[in-house]
Amino acid sequence: MISASLSMLPAAIINGLMYGAIYALVALGLTLIYGVLHIINFAHGAMLMLALYAAFFLFHLFNIDPYFSILIVTPCAGIFGYMIYRYGIGPLAKGKDQNILLITLGLSIIIENGALFFFSGDQQTVNLSYGFEAFDLGFMYLSYPKVISFFAALLMCAILWAAMSLTDMGRAIRAVAKERQGARLVGINVERIFAVTFGIGIACLGAAGCMMLPIFYVDPYTGNIFVLVAFTIVVLGGMGSVVGALVGGFIIGITESVGGLLLGESLGQIGISLIFILILIFRPTGLFGSKV
Amino acid sequence: MTNFRNHLYFLLLGALALIVLPYFISSRFYIDVLTLIFFTAYLGQSWNILGGYAGQFSFGGVMFFGTGAYVSSILLTTFGFPPIFGIFLAILGGAFLGLIVGYMSFRSGLKGSYFALITLAFAELLRVLANSVEFTGGGVGLFLTYAPGLSNLQFESPVGFYYFALILMFISIAIVYWLESSRFGAQLVAIRENEDAAEALGINTLKCKIYAIMIMGAMGGAAGTFYAQKYLYLDPPIAYSIHLSVEMLLVTIVGGMGTIFGPLVGAFVLHTVNEIARHFIDTPGLSLIVYGLILIIIIGYLPNGLIGAFKKKEKKSDSTSLDKKTSRGDS
Numbered sequence: 001m002i003s004a005s006l007s008m009l010p011a012a013i014i015n016g017l018m019y020g021a022i023y024a025l026v027a028l029g030l031t032l033i034y035g036v037l038h039i040i041n042f043a044h045g046a047m048l049m050l051a052l053y054a055a056f057f058l059f060h061l062f063n064i065d066p067y068f069s070i071l072i073v074t075p076c077a078g079i080f081g082y083m084i085y086r087y088g089i090g091p092l093a094k095g096k097d098q099n100i101l102l103i104t105l106g107l108s109i110i111i112e113n114g115a116l117f118f119f120s121g122d123q124q125t126v127n128l129s130y131g132f133e134a135f136d137l138g139f140m141y142l143s144y145p146k147v148i149s150f151f152a153a154l155l156m157c158a159i160l161w162a163a164m165s166l167t168d169m170g171r172a173i174r175a176v177a178k179e180r181q182g183a184r185l186v187g188i189n190v191e192r193i194f195a196v197t198f199g200i201g202i203a204c205l206g207a208a209g210c211m212m213l214p215i216f217y218v219d220p221y222t223g224n225i226f227v228l229v230a231f232t233i234v235v236l237g238g239m240g241s242v243v244g245a246l247v248g249g250f251i252i253g254i255t256e257s258v259g260g261l262l263l264g265e266s267l268g269q270i271g272i273s274l275i276f277i278l279i280l281i282f283r284p285t286g287l288f289g290s291k292v
Numbered sequence: 293m294t295n296f297r298n299h300l301y302f303l304l305l306g307a308l309a310l311i312v313l314p315y316f317i318s319s320r321f322y323i324d325v326l327t328l329i330f331f332t333a334y335l336g337q338s339w340n341i342l343g344g345y346a347g348q349f350s351f352g353g354v355m356f357f358g359t360g361a362y363v364s365s366i367l368l369t370t371f372g373f374p375p376i377f378g379i380f381l382a383i384l385g386g387a388f389l390g391l392i393v394g395y396m397s398f399r400s401g402l403k404g405s406y407f408a409l410i411t412l413a414f415a416e417l418l419r420v421l422a423n424s425v426e427f428t429g430g431g432v433g434l435f436l437t438y439a440p441g442l443s444n445l446q447f448e449s450p451v452g453f454y455y456f457a458l459i460l461m462f463i464s465i466a467i468v469y470w471l472e473s474s475r476f477g478a479q480l481v482a483i484r485e486n487e488d489a490a491e492a493l494g495i496n497t498l499k500c501k502i503y504a505i506m507i508m509g510a511m512g513g514a515a516g517t518f519y520a521q522k523y524l525y526l527d528p529p530i531a532y533s534i535h536l537s538v539e540m541l542l543v544t545i546v547g548g549m550g551t552i553f554g555p556l557v558g559a560f561v562l563h564t565v566n567e568i569a570r571h572f573i574d575t576p577g578l579s580l581i582v583y584g585l586i587l588i589i590i591i592g593y594l595p596n597g598l599i600g601a602f603k604k605k606e607k608k609s610d611s612t613s614l615d616k617k618t619s620r621g622d623s
Contacts, residue, residue, distance in 0.1 A: 040405045040409070088588075091592075092588065092592035093591075093592075097404050097405055098349055098405070098408075099591050099595075101349070101404075101408060102349075102541075102545065102591050103587075103591050103592070105351075105538065105587070106584040106585070106587035106588040106591070107584065108584075109538065109580055109581070109583060109584030109587070110581050110584035110588075112577075112580075113580040114577070114581055115577075116577035117575055117576070117577040117578055121576065224534065228412065228413065228416055231409055232413075235409075264424070266420070266423050266424040266430075267420065267421075267423075267424035270417060270420045270421065270424070273413045273414075273416040273417040273420065274417060276409075276410070276413040277396075277410060277414065277417065280397070280400070280406060280409070280410045281396055281397065281400045281402075281410075284400065284402065284406065
C-alpha cells in the first residue's frame with residue numbers, strides 16, 4: 001500500500017503543482033488586498049465562486065470557451081471589485097479591522113446564498129471538446145485543461161507583477177502599501193488606490209475562476225472550499241508578499257495532493273488547516289512576510 | 293439602587309412569562325421556534341463572553357458545540373452513559389478544548405482577524421478529524437436512539453425541550469449577569485478596550501482571555517448535548533458547521549455585543565425575520581441573504597446593535613454603557 005503510494009508520488013506532486021499555480025493566483029488577489037489595504041477579505045471565496053459561475057454561464061449560454069472568457073470575466077470582476085469597495089465596504093467599515101472582516105463575512109453570506117437562490121444548489125461543470133485529452137508523461141496522464149490553466153495562471157501572475165512594477169498605477173499602489181501618509185502627501189489619491197487595488201484583487205479571482213472551471217465543478221459552496229486554502233497560502237507566504245503567494249500556492253497544492261495520496265481522501269484535507277494553525281502560531285509573519 | 297430593583301422585578305416578570313408561556317401556546321410550531329430562539333441566544337451568549345466582553349472575535353465557535361455533542365453522544369452510544377451526566381463531561385470537554393485553543397492562539401499573541409481565522413481553522417481541523425476517525429461514526433454520522441426520559445435528556449413533547457433550552461438560556465444570562473458585576477468581567481472589558489493598557493495595569497490578559505474562551509467552550513459543550521438529544525443525529529458537517537459559528541456572532545452583533553440581553557434580542561429578531569421571510573418566499577438561501585444584509589447594515593450603522601440603538605435614545609443625558617464599563621475597567 002505504502003509502496004504503491006510512493007510510486008504515485010511524482011504524479012501527485014505534479015498534480016499539486018498544477019493546482020498550486022491556480023491557488024497562487026487566488027491567493028495573489030487576497031495578499032495584494034491585504035498588503036495595500038491591511039484588510040482581510042473574507043468574501044474572497046464567495047467572489048471566486050461568482051467568477052466560476054460567470055465563466056460557466058458564458059460557456060453555457062454563449063458557448064464561449066472558459067479560457068477565452070478570461071478576457072471578459074477578468075475586467076468585469078475588476079470593475080465589480082472596485083465598485084463594491086468604493087460604495088460598499090469602504091464607506092461602511094470606517095477603517096476598523098474587525099468591521100471589515102464582519103462586513104466581508106456578511107457579503108460572503110449574501111453572495112453564497114444569492115447564488116443558491118438564483119442558480120440552485122446543483123453542481124455545474126462544463127464539457128470541453130478537449131477536456132478529456134491528456135499529455136502522456138510516461139508515468140502519468142496530465143489533462144489539457146490542467147496544463148493550460150497552469151500556464152495561464154503563471155502568465156497572469158507575470159502580467160500582474162509587470163503591471164505592479166512598471167506602470168504608474170503599480171507604483172502608486174506600492175507607494176500606498178509602503179507608506180500611506182507619504183503617498184497622500186505626494187498627491188496620490190489613497191482612497192482611489194484602495195478601490196483600484198481591491199478591484200485588481202478581485203480581477204485575479206475573475207481570471208482564476210475561468211481557469212478553474214474546466215477542472216473543478218461549481219456550486220454555491222465552492223467558495224468555502226477555497227477560502228481556507230487561500231488564507232492558508234497567504235499566511236504561509238506572508239501577508240502582502242507576492243512571491244510568498246506563489247511559493248505558498250505551490251506548497252499548498254502539493255500538500256493537498258500528496259496528503260490526499262498518503263492519508264486518504266478524507267484525512268488528507270487535514271494538511272491545509274494544520275499548516276494554517278501551525279504557521280499562525282509559530283511564524284505569523286509567514287515565510288516571506290516582514291510584519292504581521 | 294431602586295433602578296436596579298426595578299430592573300430585577302422586570303427581569304423576573306419576563307422570566308416568569310417565559311416559564312408559563314407554553315401553557316398558553318398550543319401550537320407545536322411556535323414552541324419549536326421559541327426553543328430554537330433560546331438555543332441560539334444561549335450560543336450567542338457564549339460567543340458574547342469572548343467576543344462582546346473580551347473583544348476577541350471567533351469565527352469557529354461551533355467547535356465547542358460539536359465537540360460537546362460528540363462527547364456525550366459517543367459516551368451514550370458506546371458505553372450507555374446517560375446524557376444527564378454526559379452533559380457535564382461535554383461541558384468539561386468544551387472547556388478543555390477552549391483551554392487548548394485559547395492557550396495556543398493567545399500565547400502567540402493572535403488577535404483581531406488572525407484570531408478569527410485560527411478559530412475557523414480549528415473548527416475545520418476538527419471537522420476533518422471527525423470525518424476521518426471511526427469512533428465518531430465518520431461521514432455516516434451517529435444515530436442516537438429515541439428513548440424519552442430525563443436521564444436521556446429527551447422529552448416526549450416539544451415543551452420538554454422548550455424548558456431545557458430555557459434553562460440553558462437562563463444560566464447563560466446568569467453567567468453574564470455575574471460577569472457584569474465581577475472583577476473578572478471588568479478585566480475582560482479592559483482587555484477589549486485597550487489590551488496594552490490592561491496589561492500595564494497588572495491584569496494577566498493571557499489568563500483572562502483563556503478563562504473567557506473556556507467559559508465559552510463549556511457553554512458550547514452543553515449546547516452540543518442539547519442538540520444531539522433533540523435531533524438524535526450527528527455528523528461532522530452538522531457538528532462543525534460554519535453556519536452555526538456565523539449565527540452565534542450574528543445574533544450577538546445584531547442584538548448588541550457586550551450586553552446582557554443582546555444575544556436574546558438578536559436571536560428573537562433574526563428568527564422572527566427568518567420565519568416571516570420563509571412565510572412569503574420559501575426558497576433555500578433567502579433567509580440567509582437577509583441575515584447577511586442585516587449584519588452589514590448593523591455593522592455600518594448600528595455598531596452597538598439594537599440594544600445600543602435603543603439605549604442611546606432612552607438616556608441621552610445619562611452616561612452611555614460603554615463609558616461606565618471603561619471606567620470600571622480602569623479602576
